[in-house]
Amino acid sequence: MFRIVRKQILNPSVKLMEVEAPLIAKKAEPGQFIILRVNNEGERIPLTIADYDREKGTVTIIFQIVGKTTEILGNLEEGDTILDFVGPLGVPSHLEGVKKAAVIGGGLGTAIAFPQAKKLHSLGTEVDAIAGFRNKDLIILEEELKSVSNRVFITTDDGSNGNKGFVTDVLKKLLEEGNKYDLVIAIGPLVMMKAVSNLTKQYNIKTIVSMNPIMIDGTGMCGGCRVTVGGKIKFACVDGPDFDGHEVDFDEAMRRQLMYKKEEQVSLDAHKCRLRGVDNA
Amino acid sequence: MPNMSPKKVPMPEQDPNVRNKNFLEVALGYTEEMAKEEAQRCLQCKHRPCVEGCPVNVQIPDFIKLVAEGRFEEAYEKITETNSLPAICGRVCPQETQCEKLCVRGKKGEPVGIGRLERFAADWYMANAKPKEVKIEKLNKKVAVIGSGPAGITCAGDLAKMGYDVTIFEAFHTPGGVLMYGIPEFRLPKELVQKEIDLVKRLGVEIKTNMVIGKVFTLDELFNEGYKAIFIASGAGLPSFLGIEGENLNGVYSANEFLTRINLMKAYKFPDNDTPVKVGKTVAVVGGGNVAMDAARSAKRLGADNVYVIYRRSEEEMPARLEEIHHAKEEGIIFKLLTNPVRIIGTEDGWVKGMECIEMELGEPDASGRKKPVPKPNSEHVIDVDTVIIAIGQTPNPLITSTTPGLTTQKWGGIIVNEETLATSKPGVFAGGDAVTGAATVILAMGAGKKAAKAIDQYIQSKN
Numbered sequence: 001m002f003r004i005v006r007k008q009i010l011n012p013s014v015k016l017m018e019v020e021a022p023l024i025a026k027k028a029e030p031g032q033f034i035i036l037r038v039n040n041e042g043e044r045i046p047l048t049i050a051d052y053d054r055e056k057g058t059v060t061i062i063f064q065i066v067g068k069t070t071e072i073l074g075n076l077e078e079g080d081t082i083l084d085f086v087g088p089l090g091v092p093s094h095l096e097g098v099k100k101a102a103v104i105g106g107g108l109g110t111a112i113a114f115p116q117a118k119k120l121h122s123l124g125t126e127v128d129a130i131a132g133f134r135n136k137d138l139i140i141l142e143e144e145l146k147s148v149s150n151r152v153f154i155t156t157d158d159g160s161n162g163n164k165g166f167v168t169d170v171l172k173k174l175l176e177e178g179n180k181y182d183l184v185i186a187i188g189p190l191v192m193m194k195a196v197s198n199l200t201k202q203y204n205i206k207t208i209v210s211m212n213p214i215m216i217d218g219t220g221m222c223g224g225c226r227v228t229v230g231g232k233i234k235f236a237c238v239d240g241p242d243f244d245g246h247e248v249d250f251d252e253a254m255r256r257q258l259m260y261k262k263e264e265q266v267s268l269d270a271h272k273c274r275l276r277g278v279d280n281a
Numbered sequence: 282m283p284n285m286s287p288k289k290v291p292m293p294e295q296d297p298n299v300r301n302k303n304f305l306e307v308a309l310g311y312t313e314e315m316a317k318e319e320a321q322r323c324l325q326c327k328h329r330p331c332v333e334g335c336p337v338n339v340q341i342p343d344f345i346k347l348v349a350e351g352r353f354e355e356a357y358e359k360i361t362e363t364n365s366l367p368a369i370c371g372r373v374c375p376q377e378t379q380c381e382k383l384c385v386r387g388k389k390g391e392p393v394g395i396g397r398l399e400r401f402a403a404d405w406y407m408a409n410a411k412p413k414e415v416k417i418e419k420l421n422k423k424v425a426v427i428g429s430g431p432a433g434i435t436c437a438g439d440l441a442k443m444g445y446d447v448t449i450f451e452a453f454h455t456p457g458g459v460l461m462y463g464i465p466e467f468r469l470p471k472e473l474v475q476k477e478i479d480l481v482k483r484l485g486v487e488i489k490t491n492m493v494i495g496k497v498f499t500l501d502e503l504f505n506e507g508y509k510a511i512f513i514a515s516g517a518g519l520p521s522f523l524g525i526e527g528e529n530l531n532g533v534y535s536a537n538e539f540l541t542r543i544n545l546m547k548a549y550k551f552p553d554n555d556t557p558v559k560v561g562k563t564v565a566v567v568g569g570g571n572v573a574m575d576a577a578r579s580a581k582r583l584g585a586d587n588v589y590v591i592y593r594r595s596e597e598e599m600p601a602r603l604e605e606i607h608h609a610k611e612e613g614i615i616f617k618l619l620t621n622p623v624r625i626i627g628t629e630d631g632w633v634k635g636m637e638c639i640e641m642e643l644g645e646p647d648a649s650g651r652k653k654p655v656p657k658p659n660s661e662h663v664i665d666v667d668t669v670i671i672a673i674g675q676t677p678n679p680l681i682t683s684t685t686p687g688l689t690t691q692k693w694g695g696i697i698v699n700e701e702t703l704a705t706s707k708p709g710v711f712a713g714g715d716a717v718t719g720a721a722t723v724i725l726a727m728g729a730g731k732k733a734a735k736a737i738d739q740y741i742q743s744k745n
Contacts, residue, residue, distance in 0.1 A: 023497050024497065037454055043554075043555035043556040069555060083454070084454040086454075086491040087493070087496065088496055088497070089496060217541060219452050219518075219678065220678055221519060222541055223538060224535075238680065259559065263557035263559070267552045
């Protein structure tokens, strides 16, 4: 059992939890993730390690309420426990030896991009952070990003924060202005990572994306998370989740992500009916 | 007087057309009367060939005599002198190639139902007996076991009996390894696996779940924590894919994923359990081993109309147990033999809609000694399927070996060990089960666990 020591609501659908997991905190590196299971009937879901405190022995996760499991998780409070919490999983990001980097987060992806920016910053890299959200109410981690970046650009799809556009618009402008990056890290929805990769390919800038396929065990024993990278099958849980954005088959990944769309809805509906006390049998 | 009937006392089973719609156990087990009657078929021969056929040398005639006399608790205790998981072995061992193969009664008629009797004794004990208090003199020496499958559990149990403080590190949230995630409920009820593991825990073995060794601890860190020796029993959990076009289409599973969703995550109870699994109307399972049979029979139970087993050799070469092939056929699984997939065909939006296969014929024996399947020219044909499950084998997971300098492996990933002692190239580290051999059987893994426990004891003693 893993105790939640801090809970913070970042925006209406995104929550942060600091979880007591000393063994994982001791080993965690940016780019790695955990798998958790909330209760006995629960499924295993992967969540990126958004931060860790080796001395306190805690690991921070940030998640968006998108279905049954994240809803149940989001309703837990400080002092409550999570049944299973495994990690650190996946390969840490390679961030050494970078002079100047653009770290790009889309929506919740910003929470995953943050530890990367933080690590780069600590290694002396000049970091431009770009984060995109649908509207200004959904903006998260702006202050945190500022603390670890040289410049921060926050955009909104609807322009409600006064800076309308997609993250690719900002990146394109920075590149056109002559900014030279030796690394771009893009983390967010597949469609956004694909767009960033397409853009940076034209400039021939090394681009790392963090894949988020469906996972079950997270240890390489099932291949549910397989992605095609450079024409070869890779398991995101053990070979990734970071991959070269110019090599990833994004269209296939987008399609595979929809595999259980119907079931996810069935599960959420059944859960909501039970909450309302309606017999759904 | 022995019972001279040439046939085993039949074991009651669920009707095929009922059981292929549920996940309850197929074989229902003997009653006390049936067990006594079958036990009386044993001739109590002096030279005991059956014992030699058992990888953990269960004293078969002795326990069977106790069953015949109705002394069921003593029969169980006799078995567990050498076998810590009898309820499991009685169900999933390939007795036909082990103990029962060498049974004298098998020369004229059927051999004694040793597996059925072992299962009976274990089930009877769990239902009726009270586990005895175990008094063990502690040595105050720690040993780490990686993996809680049959090899790890057996090794841990034996070491605990010798007085060691044993900790098992398990990556999943539930111990049991393949017994929990691989073999389906209808062959091996999970509640029973849990009970059998609990009996091992009573010996003082501690099981730490959610621990991925190689990530959360390296082997060297375990030694630094004071463990005197380590046994790697992490199994062969890395699925092989075919390497053909269309393998990443939606609706294509590795058997490991399909069975893990069903067995460990209980996706057959979705949405009461949260993990979903998707099975279409027509399912193709590629492969001919026990895993393929388990996947095919599970798919049928999830409501598929047609389930095909696609195997590139003929039935004779199938590695699956005869009993499982027989059960699969009874349940309506269709076998397409001497057939090999060439590519998987998808719809425009990327879901499986068919599989192109080619017919095969058998040529000369290959390196494995089996006749090599050769494609027949111009025999390509498409079968309409909407789900494909790939069950062509697994190799050891590289998570531990890749993070442990000084541990040598075979090219295909198996850990290299001294056959006698199961010692690896790294001092103090032993390995056994599928992590060494590649995917094999539960009982061979248990045999390796026993062997390793002895060798680890000798190793630690020799260090003093």
